[in-house]
Amino acid sequence: MLRILTLALAMALGTLPALAQTGPLRIEIDEGVIEPLPFAIPDFVAENAAAADYAQNIARVVASDLAGTGLFREIPAEAHLATVTSFDSPVQYSDWKAINAQALITGAVSVDGNGRLNVKFRLLDVYSEAPLGDGLQFGGPAGSWRRVAHKVADQVYARITGEGGYFDSRLVFVSEAGPKNARQKRLAIMDYDGANAQFLTDASSIVLAPRFSPTGDRVLYTSYETGFPRIYLLDVATAARRALDEQPGTMTFAPRFAPDGRRVVFSLSQGGNTDLFELDLASGRRTRLTSAPSIETAPSFSPDGSQIVFESDRSGTPQLYIMAANGGEAQRISFGQGRYGTPVWSPRGDYIAFTKQSQGRFHIGVMRTDGSEERLLTASFLDEGPTWSPNGRVIMFTRETSGAQGAPALYSVDITGRNLRRVPFDGSASDPAWSPLLP
Structure with missing residues (x-):
């Protein structure tokens, strides 16, 4: 499991979510100050030319949603040692460990001839070198790309904190x-x-x-x-x-x-x-x-x-x-x-x-x-x-x-x-x- 520092919030409130019971955690509480969990989210891979702008914009909205909670801290792209050029390529976990990322979010975007958007993503636990849950994909009209990004962020938030998200609202x-x-x-x-x-x-x-x-x-x-x-x-x-x-x-x-x-x-x-x-x-x-x-x-x-x-x-x-x-x-x-x-x-x-x-x-x-x-x-x-x-x-x-x-x-x-x-x-x-x- 991810070493979920954000679960300190739930501990402080006496409402530890079910996820905390499923594996070892490193929870740090310092007079109620919660150390945000560092995550990396490279721009999603554009699987065709029509998806280029959407791939970057969706990743940016997901990052903004998570960082805006105060429970997560994005590691900026200029600090990344690895690049993600294919959704199916093996992940070089050592490169992400070197920059102290605890969670890695990767994704890919395509747009078909009818203007329909397809977004798939994975949430990876860098230190255990394993996915945290199954990969998912969302689809919809290209004009709804922000909603799709919020749905991705909700899934990431839920898997890490054990609680429902609130971004697609x-x-x-x-x-x-x-x-x-x-x-x-x-x-x-x-x-x-x-x-x-x-x-x-x-x-x-x-x-x-x-x-x-x-x-x-x-x-x-x-x-x-x-x-x-x-x-x-x-x-x-x-x-x-x-x-x-x-x-x-x-x-x-x-x-x-x-x-x-x-x-x-x-x-x-x-x-x-x-x-x-x-x-x-x-x-x-x-x-x-x-x-x-x-x-x-x-x-x-x-x-x-x-x-x-x-x-x-x-x-x-x-x-x-x-x-x-x-x-x-x-x-x-x-x-x-x-x-x-x-x-x-x-x-x-x-x-x-x-x-x-x-x-x-x-x-x-x-x-x-x-x-x-x-x-x-x-x-x-x-x-x-x-x-x-x-x-x-x-x-x-x-x-x-x-x-x-x-x-x-x-x-x-x-x-x-x-x-x-x-x-x-x-x-x-x-x-x-x-x-x-x-x-």
Whole structure:
């Protein structure tokens, strides 16, 4: 097996993946600092002329995906002693050992006469001089080459860490433009790494808090196009949309899908009171879940759909509570100093991410589902609105800078608080929501 230094992350979190049980490992933990695993990925071999650019570009995206996790370190091409000119040629492991590569990724690309791309790759353990898993190949239209690269990276990540990847996924978010006091906001969608951005709505009205369906083909969001907040459901492929639960004299906001994708939980405000409701999308039947004189908002289902975590000021300040998915008595889980909000249940079911405001600073944090082991991952002038990667290892959020020229941007951080990174996007962005892995 690879000498997987990255498994120190799982050890530190007490969740060692199954892969660690299958062979000897050298795990180094130095006060929580993880030594990234060095890997080499030569440009993939172009098996015909039409594949030349794709071969290089795919290898670069795979390398970027892996290095961007903070768990892997690419050995640059200028340090390589060997070249890979054929996918089937024997590997000279001694050349890769000499540059201290622990993992080697090789691949080949071809494009047929119909413009269809075929990519095959191998992941090799340099020190045991053996493949780590079987070789795989992916195919698709040449225009989808970035998706193919993300799929390769997901496979490499999974084989080395024992966990699912998150690279072949998308973000829906609010793209912002204009001065701070008159921002134009549009829904947009892009790859998790900032590529292939597209707008889903125009800038004619304020939009907030988009949320993906469990299958990633629909988006819930809040719009002010009527002058009051109202929930809309949008089809990602066609951009067709419709308003949900149009009840006179009410305002609806903060929607989120149930894990089955057939129901939506949201906040409804009427007569000065705000409570949580559930809506069946097929029948339109609405069910009240809370009935308190306080403000209940920002609901999020547990992955199994049995519970909901939400924000409420029933104790005097915004705090986090958990209740059964069909309503009933709620249990408070946040007890630290400050104000808590925007809770989101991890797809793994083990943590809840949240926004915290304390002593003039904003934080993104995580806690266990019973409120224990609270850990703050960030601190700044304004951090808010966490969303989880599909594998539950990374959190993305909005960070806004202070001052008249301050603007929001998307950042990510892993659940240990390491590897804080700005997500590439040409412009201001807020309110991210991470999709599941694409089919």
